[in-house]
Amino acid sequence: MVTTVGILLQSSFAATNSVSVETENATLSAGGKAALVSDVGASGGSAIQFGAAELPVDTGTCEVPTAQQLQDLDRDASEINTWPKVANEKVAVYFETSQIDAEFTGYMEQGAELWNESPCVSLRVVPSCPAGANCVTATMSDEISGNTVGRCTLSRSSSTGSITNGTIIIFSERLANSSSNGKLVTTTHEMGHCIGLMAHRLTERVLMSPTSYNDTPATPDAIDFQNLLVLYGEKI
Secondary structure, eight states: OBOOBSSSOOOBOSSBOOEEEEEEOOOOSTTOEEEOOOOOGGGTTSOOOOSOSSOOOOOSSSEEOTTOOOOSBSSOGGGOOOOOOOTTSOEEEEEEEEESOHHHHHHHHHHHHHHTTSSSEEEEEESSOOTTSOEEEEEEEOOOOTTEEEEEEEEEBTTTOOEEEEEEEEEHHHHTTOOHHHHHHHHHHHHHHHTTOOSOBSSSSSTTSSEEETTOOSSOOHHHHHHHHHHHOEEO
């Protein structure tokens, strides 16, 4: 038995576990805001916060104190999955762009540069994923489905629990009138989900929060990078 976690929190019985995370249009008039879909199923409909009150100093290596926990997330850590990791190596995740246009390929390349500030992950934007690689396929859709502008869906192994592959859908019609920053925020946000940051943040006005304002930064913050350390770091 496996569970699909998404906007409607529907269950699915299949060989893999798919985690869908959706966002809403992030580019509004000055002072405006858009509510992004927040997965609160694991907490019974209420947000929860867990982890240490203060972050340890980032050493610049993919190492983390054993006691350090994920922080500022809207659901329990038991719902979090990761790509397979080789000890003492960065986790490489490829993003295949053959099915998206040049504009969003550019945003994906910018998003990869931003996430690659982490010492734990290496995002590589390529026309086609190498055989056997950790691969996320990017696609585009003209569908207008509510306020959804992007979605990351991840599948995991039923035996190991590790992520096996993923898909990002960019709903281009919903983003047609968005600013460049809005498009970059959406793309970088979904890439964050697809490298393992599946839960939204509780803090507002940050990249991975469930509510996006017009001035939301496209850059991951210290807690995003610290959460990647907890997910992929060697314990010390």
